[in-house]
Amino acid sequence: MPKPLPIQFQATDLAALAGQKGRIAVLSEPGQPASPAFRRLDRLTKGALGRAAASEAFGKLKPGEALDLAFPPGIAAEAVQLIRLPKKADQAQARKAGAAVGKTHGAAGSLVLAEAHPRAADIAFGLALRAYEFDSHKTGEKTVPGPVTLMAARPEAVARAAAPMAAVAEGVFFTRDLVNEPANVLTTHDFAARLAAMQELGLDVEILEEEDLTRLGMRALLGVGQGSESPAKVVVMQWHGGPKGEAPFALVGKGVVFDTGGISIKPAAGMEEMTMDMGGAAVVAGVMRTLALRKARANVVGLVGLVENMPDGRAQRPGDVVRSMKGDTIEVINTDAEGRLVLADVMWYAQERFKPRGMIDLATLTGAIIIALGHENTGVFSNNDDLCNAFLAAAKAEGEGAWRMPLGEAYDAKLKSRIADMMNVGGRDGGAITAAQFLQRFVKPETPWCHLDIAGTALLKSDSTLAPKGATGWGVMALDRLIRDRFER
Structure with a gap:
């Protein structure tokens, strides 16, 4: 690479x-x-x-x-x-x-x-x-x-100032490489192996296999990947750079290595770009790499759910009902709204196991956010003004476009299901908001949380100032800056 x-x-x-x-x-x-x-x-x-x-x-x-x-x-x-x-x-x-x-x-x-x-x-x-x-x-x-x-x-002073930036650059490159890789190369096995290799940098890396996920009750995540030959995995990366025993900050990423849409299959035109549907997991991986390389003085845990969404005879169907790790039941109306199912279980697991001081999830989640914000800004949703404002400030400082979007109880009505606790989609209008509203159901009230919908910013069809066309690595710089400014002493 x-x-x-x-x-x-x-x-x-x-x-x-x-x-x-x-x-x-x-x-x-x-x-x-x-x-x-x-x-x-x-x-x-x-x-x-x-x-x-x-x-x-x-x-x-x-x-x-x-x-x-x-x-x-x-x-x-x-x-x-x-x-x-x-x-x-x-x-x-x-x-x-x-x-x-x-x-x-x-x-x-x-x-x-x-x-x-x-x-x-x-x-x-x-x-x-x-x-x-x-x-x-x-x-x-x-x-x-x-x-x-x-x-x-x-030159010595410039070299000292540039050293932490070099670590960030390597994290950005790692993210770009992952997003650019074709899906026949970056399978769930390969993705997990690349993350496991970061143990040599000082990260603690743990791979949860399907039997582990079944035992934990992650049936929302498992349902997404049940039509694929590539097994679902959750990879947990821990960086212990802060005070011993201090609760970590959690980063959670959607890692759909290829998204056909499942039974609710996508149109053929443009489907080749769905190799980038693991962009959220790639950003989490890039941030964790950066933190290890620059020896960040903070405790951070990165968790990614790795699946492939394929339409075979075992695949999840529209109308199926799955039970999340939290215990809530979900009626799957559209199998192409799969990322929120993956995140729901991984976010809940992150909170149950690590009791984090805050949590940010990242996902190439909705086309609706591209309609709303184009390719200039990531959509930011949050239950906590303090964390949200800190992230927006970090993103602005690093020149990575981000814009806060609304949440509200009125949007919940669109997720009401006749036969389960909720549906996984709420219609076309406000699609990015109802997706975030769905995710908020899996955030504990005491957890400060932001959801970053990076569907429009993870991969571009033209050059940007700091990247050639293709994967941008958006988010690595902003999240590293947030951790430096907010959590490191």
């Missing part, structure tokens, strides 16, 4: 500019004094850099955007990227600037002249995130990315 590019941090060496064979990125801003590196490159390129910086095209760029000078005269570099970035740039602008380098990084390598920029670590982080590529299943000769060197006035 790909890992973030290693970045070397070095003191600024103006003498090395002429011989750099890859790409050189230099920061500038109209109206600000030229940096020493800029002046050196301008002389080497016989004034080409200065003319580019004075051009109308550069003046129209937004902070973080780049203008390329291909094969400039006087130096060996294949290109010089002139990136507009003021000294007072914010975090998002600095990461965007780094992403401009990462997007074009190639075999010859990249040299980034950050000099004394206060956001140098964020520039490196943006570069690492955008340089991601998922090519595990492509044959033929592959381009090996060249080295990345970031030159700064105080």
Whole structure:
């Protein structure tokens, strides 16, 4: 699996500019004094850099955007990227600037002249995130990315600031890899094995098999996977970085490795994207990896329910009634509303076993949230203003779009069943809300809880600022930030 590019941090060496064979990125801003590196490159390129910086095209760029000078005269570099970035740039602008380098990084390598920029670590982080590529299943000769060197006035200080960001980047990559994998590779067996391998990072990992789930009474979850050859599993990952005996914070993820819709089968067009229906579990896994890599000083437990929703002769039918671990009965109206059945049992198990100080679940749960919010924001539902506001603040700080959606008793009426305690769907109108309302029935009153519907943000059909098209890794940065800000001392 790909890992973030290693970045070397070095003191600024103006003498090395002429011989750099890859790409050189230099920061500038109209109206600000030229940096020493800029002046050196301008002389080497016989004034080409200065003319580019004075051009109308550069003046129209937004902070973080780049203008390329291909094969400039006087130096060996294949290109010089002139990136507009003021000294007072914010975090998002600095990461965007780094992403401009990462997007074009190639075999010859990249040299980034950050000099004394206060956001140098964020520039490196943006570069690492955008340089991601998922090519595990492509044959033929592959381009090996060249080295990345970031030159700064105080390289040791920048390296220290960048170290925890490198752990986050690896967690994001892990999440993206999982979401991008095809379902014939990422079976429930393979998924569980990849999580079990994280024991070498210091996580305690436990895999609950179908017999364990049957004994626990997780029949809502088991019903989803009963039509598949891949057995259902629940994986529990624990990170013990906080005070001994302190209740953990819980993260719960939906891990449907492929979703045909079951007997309520989906249309063929676009079904190939349902390899991403385990996106919630992937984010939980990426966060847990990040916490272990950066040795987070908090107690966190991540639980994921892994199933495959297939329509064979044993598959769950519309009209079936299943009993959850909690004991409530559920009439299955639509077998394609399966994620909430998985989460209901795993969330209840998390609360029964760990008595968490709070809980957040993540799921690619509804198409309705995409209708409501598009692909810019994750839908956030919560029973606790304090936790919800803390998460929204963390998401905003990390540039990950999130928007709070309503809950309310009036929506419960839509889930009323004639023959069971509830139905698993409540109709098309307010579909994302009734799904969250369903999940809230499996949250104990004393548990602060947020539900994150990431159906619109987990995978994109076009590039974003920090990721190529495909899996985004949305949520790893925000949740890591929440844990750092709220639970670590």
